[in-house]
Protein backbone atom coordinates (compact mmCIF):
# COMPACT_ATOMS: atom_id res chain seq x y z
CA UNK A 231 0.00 0.00 0.00
CA UNK A 232 1.52 3.31 -1.01
CA UNK A 233 0.04 6.48 0.30
CA UNK A 234 1.35 9.95 0.11
CA UNK A 235 3.46 10.62 3.18
CA UNK A 236 2.56 13.80 5.00
CA UNK A 237 4.99 16.70 5.07
CA UNK A 238 4.64 19.80 7.23
CA UNK A 239 6.63 22.96 7.71
CA UNK A 240 8.23 22.75 11.11
CA UNK A 241 10.28 25.42 12.83
CA UNK A 242 12.40 24.92 15.91
CA UNK A 243 12.83 28.23 17.63
CA UNK A 244 14.19 28.94 21.03
CA UNK A 245 16.01 31.84 22.64
CA UNK A 246 18.62 30.65 25.10
CA UNK A 247 19.55 33.08 27.86
CA UNK A 248 23.16 32.46 28.82
CA UNK A 249 25.41 33.72 31.58
CA UNK A 250 28.56 35.01 29.97
CA UNK A 251 31.15 34.38 32.68
CA UNK A 252 33.66 37.14 33.49
CA UNK A 253 35.89 37.12 30.41
CA UNK A 254 33.35 36.55 27.63
CA UNK A 255 31.32 39.15 29.55
CA UNK A 256 34.28 41.56 29.30
CA UNK A 257 34.53 40.88 25.55
CA UNK A 258 30.80 41.51 24.99
CA UNK A 259 30.84 44.57 27.29
CA UNK A 260 33.74 45.86 25.20
CA UNK A 261 31.77 45.38 21.98
CA UNK A 262 28.84 47.31 23.44
CA UNK A 263 31.28 50.14 24.26
CA UNK A 264 32.88 50.02 20.79
CA UNK A 265 36.08 48.25 21.87
CA UNK A 266 37.49 44.78 21.20
CA UNK A 267 38.72 43.06 24.35
CA UNK A 268 40.90 39.97 24.55
CA UNK A 269 42.76 38.42 27.43
CA UNK A 270 46.28 37.33 28.20
CA UNK A 271 46.78 33.57 28.14
CA UNK A 272 49.04 31.60 30.46
CA UNK A 273 51.85 31.75 27.87
CA UNK A 274 51.50 35.52 27.44
CA UNK A 275 49.60 35.40 24.12
CA UNK A 276 46.66 37.72 23.66
CA UNK A 277 43.55 35.67 22.89
CA UNK A 278 40.61 37.34 21.13
CA UNK A 279 37.73 36.97 21.93
CA UNK A 280 38.64 36.81 25.64
CA UNK A 281 38.14 33.35 27.14
CA UNK A 282 37.67 32.26 30.75
CA UNK A 283 40.16 29.40 30.67
CA UNK A 284 43.54 29.03 29.04
CA UNK A 285 43.14 26.82 25.97
CA UNK A 286 46.32 24.89 26.77
CA UNK A 287 46.66 24.81 30.57
CA UNK A 288 42.97 25.41 31.53
CA UNK A 289 44.08 28.01 34.08
CA UNK A 290 41.62 30.75 35.03
CA UNK A 291 42.38 33.83 32.96
CA UNK A 292 41.61 37.32 34.26
CA UNK A 293 43.85 39.92 32.58
CA UNK A 294 41.94 41.74 29.87
CA UNK A 295 43.81 43.35 26.96
CA UNK A 296 42.23 45.81 24.55
CA UNK A 297 43.21 45.28 20.93
CA UNK A 298 42.64 47.30 17.77
CA UNK A 299 39.47 47.05 15.69
CA UNK A 300 41.71 46.62 12.67
CA UNK A 301 43.91 43.72 11.64
CA UNK A 302 44.90 41.17 9.06
CA UNK A 303 43.04 38.29 7.34
CA UNK A 304 44.72 34.97 8.20
CA UNK A 305 42.39 32.83 6.05
CA UNK A 306 39.12 33.41 4.21
CA UNK A 307 36.41 31.82 2.09
CA UNK A 308 33.79 33.17 -0.29
CA UNK A 309 30.12 32.91 0.63
CA UNK A 310 28.04 33.34 -2.52
CA UNK A 311 24.83 32.18 -0.84
CA UNK A 312 24.21 34.12 2.39
CA UNK A 313 21.88 32.23 4.71
CA UNK A 314 19.22 33.43 7.13
CA UNK A 315 20.82 35.01 10.19
CA UNK A 316 24.24 35.69 8.65
CA UNK A 317 25.78 39.16 9.07
CA UNK A 318 25.14 40.33 5.49
CA UNK A 319 22.36 39.59 3.03
CA UNK A 320 24.57 39.82 -0.07
CA UNK A 321 27.59 37.65 -1.01
CA UNK A 322 30.54 38.26 1.32
CA UNK A 323 33.73 36.64 2.60
CA UNK A 324 34.13 34.75 5.85
CA UNK A 325 37.53 35.39 7.38
CA UNK A 326 39.61 34.75 10.42
CA UNK A 327 40.99 38.15 11.39
CA UNK A 328 44.06 38.65 13.58
CA UNK A 329 43.50 42.07 15.11
CA UNK A 330 46.49 44.30 15.82
CA UNK A 331 47.66 43.43 19.32
CA UNK A 332 46.13 39.93 19.24
CA UNK A 333 47.86 36.57 18.77
CA UNK A 334 44.75 34.61 17.71
CA UNK A 335 42.07 35.22 15.10
CA UNK A 336 38.39 36.09 15.28
CA UNK A 337 35.74 34.74 12.86
CA UNK A 338 34.00 37.55 11.02
CA UNK A 339 32.24 38.54 7.81
CA UNK A 340 34.18 40.80 5.46
CA UNK A 341 31.99 43.02 3.31
CA UNK A 342 33.54 42.81 -0.15
CA UNK A 343 31.48 42.42 -3.30
CA UNK A 344 33.89 40.13 -5.11
CA UNK A 345 36.34 37.44 -4.02
CA UNK A 346 39.11 39.15 -6.00
CA UNK A 347 39.04 41.96 -3.44
CA UNK A 348 40.21 39.90 -0.49
CA UNK A 349 43.17 37.63 0.16
CA UNK A 350 45.12 36.25 3.05
CA UNK A 351 47.06 39.21 4.42
CA UNK A 352 44.39 41.80 3.51
CA UNK A 353 44.07 44.54 6.13
CA UNK A 354 40.52 44.90 7.39
CA UNK A 355 38.77 47.19 9.87
CA UNK A 356 35.58 46.64 11.85
CA UNK A 357 32.40 48.42 10.79
CA UNK A 358 30.36 48.81 13.93
CA UNK A 359 26.60 48.34 14.10
CA UNK A 360 24.55 51.50 14.55
CA UNK A 361 23.12 50.21 17.79
CA UNK A 362 25.44 48.15 20.02
CA UNK A 363 23.93 45.85 22.61
CA UNK A 364 26.75 43.61 23.86
CA UNK A 365 26.71 40.92 21.17
CA UNK A 366 29.15 39.63 18.55
CA UNK A 367 26.75 41.17 16.02
CA UNK A 368 27.77 44.63 17.33
CA UNK A 369 30.47 44.29 14.67
CA UNK A 370 28.31 44.57 11.56
CA UNK A 371 31.18 43.33 9.37
CA UNK A 372 34.79 44.07 8.52
CA UNK A 373 35.81 46.19 5.53
CA UNK A 374 39.01 46.01 3.54
CA UNK A 375 41.16 49.04 4.41
CA UNK B 376 49.83 2.25 21.65
CA UNK B 377 48.23 0.29 24.47
CA UNK B 378 46.99 -3.23 23.86
CA UNK B 379 43.41 -4.27 24.55
CA UNK B 380 42.39 -6.36 27.54
CA UNK B 381 40.03 -8.19 25.21
CA UNK B 382 40.21 -8.36 21.43
CA UNK B 383 37.17 -6.88 19.72
CA UNK B 384 36.08 -7.56 16.15
CA UNK B 385 33.56 -6.20 13.71
CA UNK B 386 31.54 -9.32 12.84
CA UNK B 387 28.71 -7.84 10.77
CA UNK B 388 27.42 -4.56 9.40
CA UNK B 389 24.73 -3.12 7.18
CA UNK B 390 24.11 0.31 5.77
CA UNK B 391 21.50 2.27 3.85
CA UNK B 392 22.07 5.62 2.25
CA UNK B 393 20.07 7.90 -0.03
CA UNK B 394 20.29 11.59 -0.93
CA UNK B 395 16.84 12.17 0.54
CA UNK B 396 14.57 9.61 2.19
CA UNK B 397 11.09 10.70 1.15
CA UNK B 398 8.85 8.74 3.46
CA UNK B 399 10.29 6.62 6.25
CA UNK B 400 11.15 8.03 9.66
CA UNK B 401 14.33 7.13 11.53
CA UNK B 402 12.90 3.99 13.12
CA UNK B 403 11.49 2.77 9.81
CA UNK B 404 14.92 3.32 8.20
CA UNK B 405 16.80 1.62 11.04
CA UNK B 406 14.71 -1.54 11.43
CA UNK B 407 15.68 -3.37 8.21
CA UNK B 408 19.34 -2.37 8.52
CA UNK B 409 19.69 -3.49 12.15
CA UNK B 410 17.87 -6.75 11.36
CA UNK B 411 20.15 -7.28 8.34
CA UNK B 412 23.29 -6.87 10.49
CA UNK B 413 21.97 -9.09 13.29
CA UNK B 414 20.85 -11.70 10.77
CA UNK B 415 24.31 -11.95 9.18
CA UNK B 416 25.60 -13.52 12.39
CA UNK B 417 22.35 -15.11 13.54
CA UNK B 418 21.90 -12.92 16.59
CA UNK B 419 18.69 -11.52 18.04
CA UNK B 420 18.55 -8.18 19.85
CA UNK B 421 18.09 -10.05 23.12
CA UNK B 422 21.56 -11.54 22.70
CA UNK B 423 23.23 -8.13 22.33
CA UNK B 424 25.13 -7.11 25.46
CA UNK B 425 25.47 -3.38 24.86
CA UNK B 426 23.72 -1.03 22.46
CA UNK B 427 25.08 2.41 21.60
CA UNK B 428 24.15 4.95 18.93
CA UNK B 429 25.33 8.20 17.38
CA UNK B 430 22.99 10.86 15.98
CA UNK B 431 22.00 14.49 16.38
CA UNK B 432 18.40 15.47 17.05
CA UNK B 433 18.96 18.80 15.30
CA UNK B 434 19.45 16.97 12.00
CA UNK B 435 15.93 15.56 11.99
CA UNK B 436 14.33 18.51 13.77
CA UNK B 437 12.84 16.12 16.28
CA UNK B 438 13.84 16.49 19.91
CA UNK B 439 14.89 13.26 21.58
CA UNK B 440 14.87 11.46 18.23
CA UNK B 441 17.57 9.23 19.69
CA UNK B 442 15.13 8.02 22.34
CA UNK B 443 12.44 7.42 19.70
CA UNK B 444 14.97 5.45 17.67
CA UNK B 445 15.14 2.86 20.44
CA UNK B 446 11.87 1.50 19.03
CA UNK B 447 14.11 -0.08 16.40
CA UNK B 448 15.96 -2.24 18.91
CA UNK B 449 13.17 -3.27 21.28
CA UNK B 450 14.29 -2.03 24.66
CA UNK B 451 12.37 -4.65 26.63
CA UNK B 452 13.38 -6.24 28.92
CA UNK B 453 15.46 -3.08 29.64
CA UNK B 454 18.78 -3.04 27.79
CA UNK B 455 22.23 -1.57 28.48
CA UNK B 456 22.26 1.43 26.20
CA UNK B 457 24.09 4.67 25.54
CA UNK B 458 23.93 7.50 23.01
CA UNK B 459 26.39 10.05 21.67
CA UNK B 460 25.49 13.31 19.95
CA UNK B 461 28.29 12.46 17.49
CA UNK B 462 29.09 10.30 14.51
CA UNK B 463 28.39 6.62 15.15
CA UNK B 464 32.13 5.86 14.86
CA UNK B 465 32.60 7.54 18.23
CA UNK B 466 29.78 5.37 19.58
CA UNK B 467 31.73 2.37 18.31
CA UNK B 468 34.76 3.55 20.31
CA UNK B 469 32.54 3.65 23.40
CA UNK B 470 31.38 0.11 22.68
CA UNK B 471 34.98 -1.11 22.35
CA UNK B 472 35.74 0.45 25.75
CA UNK B 473 32.59 -1.08 27.27
CA UNK B 474 33.50 -4.52 25.98
CA UNK B 475 36.90 -4.25 27.73
CA UNK B 476 35.10 -4.48 31.10
CA UNK B 477 34.24 -8.07 30.38
CA UNK B 478 30.58 -8.06 31.43
CA UNK B 479 29.28 -8.63 27.91
CA UNK B 480 30.66 -10.13 24.69
CA UNK B 481 28.60 -8.41 21.99
CA UNK B 482 27.57 -4.89 21.08
CA UNK B 483 25.31 -3.24 18.53
CA UNK B 484 26.40 0.18 17.28
CA UNK B 485 24.15 2.21 15.02
CA UNK B 486 23.92 5.70 13.59
CA UNK B 487 21.12 7.47 11.79
CA UNK B 488 20.40 10.83 10.22
CA UNK B 489 17.86 12.51 8.02
CA UNK B 490 19.35 15.98 7.41
CA UNK B 491 17.50 16.34 4.09
CA UNK B 492 14.55 17.65 6.10
CA UNK B 493 16.36 20.87 7.03
CA UNK B 494 19.17 23.14 5.85
CA UNK B 495 22.28 21.25 6.93
CA UNK B 496 24.65 24.21 6.49
CA UNK B 497 22.57 26.22 8.97
CA UNK B 498 21.80 23.32 11.29
CA UNK B 499 25.48 22.54 11.85
CA UNK B 500 26.15 26.09 13.05
CA UNK B 501 24.38 25.35 16.33
CA UNK B 502 27.37 23.21 17.33
CA UNK B 503 29.61 26.32 17.35
CA UNK B 504 30.50 28.55 20.29
CA UNK B 505 27.15 30.08 21.27
CA UNK B 506 28.57 33.41 22.47
CA UNK B 507 30.90 34.67 19.76
CA UNK B 508 30.45 32.44 16.71
CA UNK B 509 27.00 30.79 16.42
CA UNK B 510 25.14 34.17 16.40
CA UNK B 511 26.79 34.79 13.00
CA UNK B 512 25.20 31.55 11.64
CA UNK B 513 28.38 30.50 9.80
CA UNK B 514 27.60 27.83 7.21
CA UNK B 515 29.59 24.60 7.40
CA UNK B 516 30.75 25.01 3.80
CA UNK B 517 32.08 28.51 4.48
CA UNK B 518 34.04 27.28 7.51
CA UNK B 519 35.48 24.40 5.48
CA UNK B 520 36.56 27.02 2.96
CA UNK B 521 38.66 28.72 5.68
CA UNK B 522 40.38 25.38 6.19
CA UNK B 523 41.01 24.88 2.45
CA UNK B 524 42.48 28.38 2.14
CA UNK B 525 44.71 27.88 5.19
CA UNK B 526 46.01 24.71 3.47
CA UNK B 527 46.71 26.65 0.26
CA UNK B 528 48.50 29.38 2.20
CA UNK B 529 50.66 26.79 3.98
CA UNK B 530 52.10 25.74 0.62
CA UNK B 531 52.40 22.16 1.88
CA UNK B 532 49.72 20.46 -0.17
CA UNK B 533 50.22 21.44 -3.81
CA UNK B 534 46.86 22.04 -5.46
CA UNK B 535 44.11 22.19 -2.86
CA UNK B 536 40.67 21.44 -4.34
CA UNK B 537 37.81 23.89 -3.97
CA UNK B 538 35.19 23.29 -1.33
CA UNK B 539 32.14 21.49 -2.66
CA UNK B 540 28.60 22.06 -1.34
CA UNK B 541 28.07 20.35 2.00
CA UNK B 542 26.95 16.79 1.25
CA UNK B 543 23.38 16.13 2.30
CA UNK B 544 22.38 12.51 2.62
CA UNK B 545 20.02 10.46 4.75
CA UNK B 546 20.89 7.05 6.04
CA UNK B 547 21.67 4.55 8.73
CA UNK B 548 24.50 2.14 9.51
CA UNK B 549 24.57 -0.72 12.00
CA UNK B 550 27.66 -2.61 13.15
CA UNK B 551 27.87 -5.70 15.37
CA UNK B 552 30.95 -6.13 17.57
CA UNK B 553 32.02 -9.23 19.46
CA UNK B 554 34.98 -10.16 21.63
CA UNK B 555 37.56 -12.93 21.17
CA UNK B 556 36.10 -16.41 20.91
CA UNK B 557 32.55 -15.08 20.62
CA UNK B 558 33.61 -13.26 17.44
CA UNK B 559 35.23 -16.41 16.03
CA UNK B 560 32.04 -18.33 16.88
CA UNK B 561 29.85 -15.81 15.02
CA UNK B 562 31.88 -15.53 11.83
CA UNK B 563 34.77 -17.16 10.01
CA UNK B 564 36.02 -13.74 9.02
CA UNK B 565 36.12 -11.40 12.03
CA UNK B 566 37.80 -8.06 11.42
CA UNK B 567 39.81 -7.22 14.52
CA UNK B 568 40.02 -3.68 15.85
CA UNK B 569 43.75 -3.45 16.56
CA UNK B 570 43.67 0.15 17.71
CA UNK B 571 41.17 2.99 18.09
CA UNK B 572 41.66 6.50 19.39
CA UNK B 573 39.95 9.86 19.04
CA UNK B 574 41.05 13.39 19.78
CA UNK B 575 39.38 16.80 19.87
CA UNK B 576 40.79 20.26 19.18
CA UNK B 577 39.81 23.65 20.65
CA UNK B 578 36.39 24.98 19.67
CA UNK B 579 37.68 28.48 18.79
CA UNK B 580 38.65 28.28 15.12
CA UNK B 581 41.11 31.16 15.59
CA UNK B 582 43.11 29.08 18.08
CA UNK B 583 43.60 26.18 15.72
CA UNK B 584 46.06 25.57 12.91
CA UNK B 585 43.55 24.87 10.18
CA UNK B 586 46.33 23.99 7.76
CA UNK B 587 46.91 20.62 9.43
CA UNK B 588 44.94 18.10 11.51
CA UNK B 589 46.75 17.72 14.83
CA UNK B 590 43.90 15.63 16.26
CA UNK B 591 44.02 13.12 13.38
CA UNK B 592 47.79 12.83 13.80
CA UNK B 593 47.54 12.12 17.54
CA UNK B 594 44.62 9.72 17.13
CA UNK B 595 46.59 7.91 14.43
CA UNK B 596 49.53 7.52 16.79
CA UNK B 597 47.20 6.39 19.57
CA UNK B 598 45.58 3.81 17.31
CA UNK B 599 48.93 2.57 15.99
CA UNK B 600 48.19 3.44 12.38
CA UNK B 601 51.32 2.04 10.77
CA UNK B 602 51.90 -0.70 8.16
CA UNK B 603 48.58 0.12 6.54
CA UNK B 604 47.48 -1.67 3.34
CA UNK B 605 44.31 0.31 2.60
CA UNK B 606 42.65 3.48 3.88
CA UNK B 607 38.96 4.34 4.30
CA UNK B 608 38.74 8.02 5.08
CA UNK B 609 35.73 10.03 6.19
CA UNK B 610 36.09 13.41 4.49
CA UNK B 611 33.29 15.92 4.16
CA UNK B 612 34.98 18.07 1.50
CA UNK B 613 37.67 17.06 -1.05
CA UNK B 614 40.52 19.07 0.53
CA UNK B 615 40.14 17.16 3.79
CA UNK B 616 41.49 14.01 2.13
CA UNK B 617 44.87 15.75 1.82
CA UNK B 618 44.79 16.74 5.52
CA UNK B 619 44.01 13.22 6.72
CA UNK B 620 46.57 11.56 4.45
CA UNK B 621 49.20 14.02 5.64
CA UNK B 622 48.33 13.48 9.31
CA UNK B 623 48.43 9.68 8.96
CA UNK B 624 51.45 9.59 6.65
CA UNK B 625 49.52 7.76 3.92
CA UNK B 626 51.25 7.93 0.58
CA UNK B 627 51.21 4.74 -1.51
CA UNK B 628 48.15 2.97 -0.09
CA UNK B 629 44.84 2.82 -1.96
CA UNK B 630 42.56 5.43 -0.41
CA UNK B 631 38.79 5.23 -0.47
CA UNK B 632 36.95 8.35 0.72
CA UNK B 633 33.32 9.19 1.39
CA UNK B 634 31.32 11.81 3.26
CA UNK B 635 28.14 9.85 3.95
CA UNK B 636 25.20 11.17 5.93
CA UNK B 637 26.24 13.48 8.77
CA UNK B 638 26.69 11.43 12.01
CA UNK B 639 26.59 8.19 9.96
CA UNK B 640 29.46 8.58 7.48
CA UNK B 641 32.27 7.78 9.92
CA UNK B 642 30.67 4.58 11.18
CA UNK B 643 29.96 3.68 7.55
CA UNK B 644 33.72 4.07 6.79
CA UNK B 645 34.59 1.60 9.55
CA UNK B 646 31.92 -0.82 8.33
CA UNK B 647 33.06 -0.55 4.71
CA UNK B 648 36.71 -1.02 5.67
CA UNK B 649 35.76 -4.15 7.61
CA UNK B 650 33.72 -5.57 4.72
CA UNK B 651 36.55 -4.90 2.28
CA UNK B 652 39.33 -6.58 4.25
CA UNK B 653 37.35 -9.41 5.85
CA UNK B 654 39.17 -12.67 5.23
CA UNK B 655 42.09 -11.04 3.39
CA UNK B 656 44.71 -10.76 6.13
CA UNK B 657 45.00 -7.06 5.26
CA UNK B 658 45.35 -4.15 7.63
CA UNK B 659 43.26 -1.01 7.04
CA UNK B 660 42.90 2.37 8.64
CA UNK B 661 39.45 3.97 8.85
CA UNK B 662 38.72 7.49 10.05
CA UNK B 663 35.75 9.51 11.19
CA UNK B 664 35.40 13.24 11.62
CA UNK B 665 32.93 15.48 13.39
CA UNK B 666 32.60 19.18 14.18
CA UNK B 667 33.53 22.35 12.32
CA UNK B 668 36.69 22.05 10.19
CA UNK B 669 37.34 18.52 11.49
CA UNK B 670 37.38 19.53 15.16
CA UNK B 671 37.13 15.89 16.34
CA UNK B 672 38.78 12.93 14.68
CA UNK B 673 38.76 9.20 15.22
CA UNK B 674 41.23 6.70 13.79
CA UNK B 675 40.72 2.94 13.85
CA UNK B 676 43.10 0.23 12.69
CA UNK B 677 41.40 -2.93 11.46
CA UNK B 678 42.81 -6.32 10.55
CA UNK B 679 40.86 -8.86 8.54
CA UNK B 680 41.98 -12.26 9.76
CA UNK B 681 42.85 -14.41 6.74
CA UNK B 682 40.04 -16.86 5.98
CA UNK C 683 19.15 57.13 45.05
CA UNK C 684 17.71 59.15 42.18
CA UNK C 685 16.33 57.54 39.03
CA UNK C 686 18.76 59.31 36.68
CA UNK C 687 20.36 57.32 33.85
CA UNK C 688 23.59 55.59 34.85
CA UNK C 689 26.33 54.09 32.73
CA UNK C 690 25.22 50.58 31.88
CA UNK C 691 26.88 47.83 33.92
CA UNK C 692 28.93 44.99 32.47
CA UNK C 693 27.26 42.49 30.16
CA UNK C 694 26.63 39.30 32.15
CA UNK C 695 23.75 37.75 30.20
CA UNK C 696 23.34 37.23 26.49
CA UNK C 697 20.35 35.99 24.51
CA UNK C 698 21.12 33.63 21.65
CA UNK C 699 18.09 32.80 19.52
CA UNK C 700 17.97 29.60 17.48
CA UNK C 701 15.71 29.34 14.46
CA UNK C 702 15.77 26.26 12.25
CA UNK C 703 13.26 25.40 9.53
CA UNK C 704 12.42 21.84 8.52
CA UNK C 705 10.11 19.99 6.16
CA UNK C 706 9.05 17.42 8.72
CA UNK C 707 7.67 14.02 7.75
CA UNK C 708 6.28 11.72 10.41
CA UNK C 709 7.12 8.51 8.53
CA UNK C 710 4.98 5.89 6.83
CA UNK C 711 3.09 4.49 9.83
CA UNK C 712 2.20 7.81 11.39
CA UNK C 713 1.22 9.28 8.03
CA UNK C 714 -1.32 6.43 7.69
CA UNK C 715 -2.58 7.15 11.19
CA UNK C 716 -3.02 10.86 10.39
CA UNK C 717 -4.75 10.04 7.07
CA UNK C 718 -7.17 7.83 8.99
CA UNK C 719 -7.91 10.67 11.40
CA UNK C 720 -8.69 12.82 8.37
CA UNK C 721 -11.40 10.23 7.54
CA UNK C 722 -12.69 10.30 11.11
CA UNK C 723 -11.13 6.95 12.03
CA UNK C 724 -8.63 5.83 14.65
CA UNK C 725 -6.22 3.14 13.48
CA UNK C 726 -3.43 1.27 15.22
CA UNK C 727 -0.88 -1.34 14.21
CA UNK C 728 -0.43 -4.86 15.59
CA UNK C 729 3.00 -6.28 16.48
CA UNK C 730 3.52 -9.55 14.57
CA UNK C 731 5.50 -10.95 17.50
CA UNK C 732 3.74 -9.99 20.76
CA UNK C 733 0.35 -9.09 19.16
CA UNK C 734 0.17 -5.77 21.03
CA UNK C 735 -1.73 -3.02 19.20
CA UNK C 736 -0.13 0.45 19.22
CA UNK C 737 -1.99 3.75 18.86
CA UNK C 738 -0.62 5.96 17.42
CA UNK C 739 1.33 3.41 15.39
CA UNK C 740 5.00 4.21 14.96
CA UNK C 741 5.94 1.49 12.50
CA UNK C 742 7.66 -0.63 15.14
CA UNK C 743 6.96 -2.52 18.33
CA UNK C 744 9.15 -0.75 20.87
CA UNK C 745 9.14 -3.85 23.09
CA UNK C 746 10.13 -6.37 20.41
CA UNK C 747 12.08 -4.13 18.02
CA UNK C 748 10.27 -5.42 14.94
CA UNK C 749 8.35 -3.66 12.17
CA UNK C 750 4.56 -3.45 12.45
CA UNK C 751 2.33 -3.14 9.43
CA UNK C 752 -1.01 -4.86 10.17
CA UNK C 753 -3.54 -2.03 10.42
CA UNK C 754 -6.24 -2.30 13.10
CA UNK C 755 -9.31 -0.05 13.09
CA UNK C 756 -10.49 0.98 16.54
CA UNK C 757 -13.95 2.00 17.69
CA UNK C 758 -13.07 5.21 19.48
CA UNK C 759 -14.36 3.88 22.80
CA UNK C 760 -12.09 3.27 25.73
CA UNK C 761 -11.48 3.03 29.46
CA UNK C 762 -9.93 5.60 31.79
CA UNK C 763 -6.86 4.02 33.42
CA UNK C 764 -5.76 7.07 35.38
CA UNK C 765 -6.52 10.79 35.40
CA UNK C 766 -5.80 14.11 37.02
CA UNK C 767 -7.90 17.20 37.77
CA UNK C 768 -6.09 20.46 37.01
CA UNK C 769 -7.03 23.58 38.98
CA UNK C 770 -4.59 25.93 37.20
CA UNK C 771 -5.65 27.76 34.03
CA UNK C 772 -4.03 26.73 30.76
CA UNK C 773 -4.49 28.33 27.31
CA UNK C 774 -7.94 27.40 26.03
CA UNK C 775 -8.88 25.40 29.13
CA UNK C 776 -11.00 26.54 32.04
CA UNK C 777 -10.18 24.92 35.40
CA UNK C 778 -11.03 22.56 36.84
CA UNK C 779 -10.46 20.32 33.84
CA UNK C 780 -9.69 16.61 33.60
CA UNK C 781 -6.86 14.94 31.69
CA UNK C 782 -6.96 11.15 31.51
CA UNK C 783 -4.96 8.25 30.19
CA UNK C 784 -7.32 6.20 28.09
CA UNK C 785 -6.85 2.65 26.88
CA UNK C 786 -8.75 2.53 23.63
CA UNK C 787 -10.69 -0.72 23.15
CA UNK C 788 -8.54 -3.10 21.12
CA UNK C 789 -5.27 -1.34 21.85
CA UNK C 790 -2.45 -2.17 24.25
CA UNK C 791 -1.20 1.29 25.05
CA UNK C 792 -2.78 4.31 26.75
CA UNK C 793 -3.08 7.81 25.30
CA UNK C 794 -3.78 11.14 26.97
CA UNK C 795 -6.99 13.04 26.24
CA UNK C 796 -9.28 15.60 27.91
CA UNK C 797 -12.50 14.40 29.55
CA UNK C 798 -15.46 16.73 29.17
CA UNK C 799 -19.29 16.77 29.35
CA UNK C 800 -18.87 15.45 32.87
CA UNK C 801 -18.44 16.77 36.44
CA UNK C 802 -14.71 16.32 37.32
CA UNK C 803 -15.80 14.84 40.66
CA UNK C 804 -17.40 11.92 38.80
CA UNK C 805 -14.35 10.89 36.79
CA UNK C 806 -12.93 7.56 38.01
CA UNK C 807 -10.68 4.68 36.99
CA UNK C 808 -12.51 2.18 34.84
CA UNK C 809 -14.96 4.79 33.54
CA UNK C 810 -16.08 4.09 29.96
CA UNK C 811 -15.64 6.97 27.52
CA UNK C 812 -15.90 7.76 23.79
CA UNK C 813 -14.20 10.20 21.44
CA UNK C 814 -15.99 13.41 20.47
CA UNK C 815 -14.90 14.58 17.04
CA UNK C 816 -14.94 17.95 15.30
CA UNK C 817 -17.54 18.45 12.56
CA UNK C 818 -16.91 16.30 9.47
CA UNK C 819 -16.20 19.42 7.41
CA UNK C 820 -13.39 20.32 9.81
CA UNK C 821 -11.52 17.00 9.63
CA UNK C 822 -7.77 17.40 8.98
CA UNK C 823 -4.81 14.99 9.36
CA UNK C 824 -4.34 15.95 13.00
CA UNK C 825 -5.09 14.38 16.37
CA UNK C 826 -6.86 17.65 17.18
CA UNK C 827 -9.82 16.14 15.28
CA UNK C 828 -10.68 14.48 18.59
CA UNK C 829 -11.84 17.36 20.76
CA UNK C 830 -12.12 15.31 23.93
CA UNK C 831 -13.65 12.13 25.37
CA UNK C 832 -16.97 11.96 27.22
CA UNK C 833 -18.59 9.31 29.43
CA UNK C 834 -20.87 6.73 27.87
CA UNK C 835 -23.71 4.86 29.48
CA UNK C 836 -21.90 1.58 30.10
CA UNK C 837 -20.92 -0.13 33.38
CA UNK C 838 -17.36 0.59 34.53
CA UNK C 839 -14.69 -1.81 33.24
CA UNK C 840 -13.47 -4.44 35.70
CA UNK C 841 -10.13 -3.51 37.29
CA UNK C 842 -8.62 -6.78 36.02
CA UNK C 843 -9.15 -5.63 32.41
CA UNK C 844 -6.96 -2.53 32.73
CA UNK C 845 -4.72 -3.13 35.77
CA UNK C 846 -1.62 -3.51 33.56
CA UNK C 847 -2.12 0.03 32.23
CA UNK C 848 -2.53 1.94 35.52
Ligand SMILES: [Zn+2]
Nearest residue numbers: 729732743746
Ligand atom coordinates in the same frame (compact mmCIF):
# COMPACT_ATOMS: atom_id res chain seq x y z
ZN1 LIG D 1 5.92 -6.71 19.99
